[in-house]
Amino acid sequence: MNGSGISIGVFDSGVGGLTVHHAIRVALPDSASFYCSDNEFHPYGTKADQVIANRTLDVCARFVDRCAIDILVIACNTASTVALGLLRAHLQVPVVGVVPAIKPAAAGSTSRVIGLLATPATVKRQYVDELIHQFAGDCTVVRVGSSRLVELAEEKGRGKAVNPAEVLREIEPLFAAGTQLPAGARLDAVVLGCTHFPLLLDELKAVAPWPVRWIDSGSAVAARVKALAQESSTLSRIRNEQERTASVPAAGTAFVTRLDPGAKALEPLLARFGFATLAHL
Numbered sequence: 001m002n003g004s005g006i007s008i009g010v011f012d013s014g015v016g017g018l019t020v021h022h023a024i025r026v027a028l029p030d031s032a033s034f035y036c037s038d039n040e041f042h043p044y045g046t047k048a049d050q051v052i053a054n055r056t057l058d059v060c061a062r063f064v065d066r067c068a069i070d071i072l073v074i075a076c077n078t079a080s081t082v083a084l085g086l087l088r089a090h091l092q093v094p095v096v097g098v099v100p101a102i103k104p105a106a107a108g109s110t111s112r113v114i115g116l117l118a119t120p121a122t123v124k125r126q127y128v129d130e131l132i133h134q135f136a137g138d139c140t141v142v143r144v145g146s147s148r149l150v151e152l153a154e155e156k157g158r159g160k161a162v163n164p165a166e167v168l169r170e171i172e173p174l175f176a177a178g179t180q181l182p183a184g185a186r187l188d189a190v191v192l193g194c195t196h197f198p199l200l201l202d203e204l205k206a207v208a209p210w211p212v213r214w215i216d217s218g219s220a221v222a223a224r225v226k227a228l229a230q231e232s233s234t235l236s237r238i239r240n241e242q243e244r245t246a247s248v249p250a251a252g253t254a255f256v257t258r259l260d261p262g263a264k265a266l267e268p269l270l271a272r273f274g275f276a277t278l279a280h281l
């Protein structure tokens, strides 16, 4: 079983989930992909937990139904950390979430100082405290929440040039904290705990005061989706025969919750990631 024919739905508040989708495509090139951006409610990272959880369920339930999704990927750290339980309780399909890559960052750190760059909502989650406790108990973890970087990634996705000075301003606290540590113990890895941030990887590397490892969760999510796809490919083929009718959109369709000029401006980026059609959910 290679998971081919499986219908995979990738959800995010915006364009960040495309970075996760890319890793999934590499792992499962024959799957049928759908994307959903909740651009009407974007950004998630500044909103209250319960509001995010309810909204994620509402949009994802419609997305799963509309596209006969077999596996749903919540390619948004902010939503994953609060909504996974609710989604799994209400949806009939497997739901895979994104977890900030604290474990690999800590495992590979020589200095035992790592950074977590995520949305303001994610950095303060108890879930993150638990991950740090479990996998990075002997590390100093410098947490920085930034909503501006989310916007810069969205703007870049619409073709706007990114101002390096703005990127530096957002990440400086990570490196400033590192310099206050004992000699030799400077930050050597940064967890990209928001799926938007890999879209800014070139800019982040260019302005970082010194080289560090930038670690995202794309390949870990892709490995989990691949394992699930292989387990459920028989189920999928039955579903596909029964449900993949003319009313299901063509694979490669990206949905938005608000089809406005801002969403239309993302069409070239979506096409580069394999989504040739844009539609309203």
Ligand code: DGL
Pocket: 012, 013, 014, 016, 017, 042, 043, 044, 045, 046, 075, 076, 077, 078, 079, 119, 122, 150, 193, 194, 195, 196
């Ligand atoms: N891409 C989302 C994440 O991974 C957050 C962006 C937002 O604030 O909406 O957390």
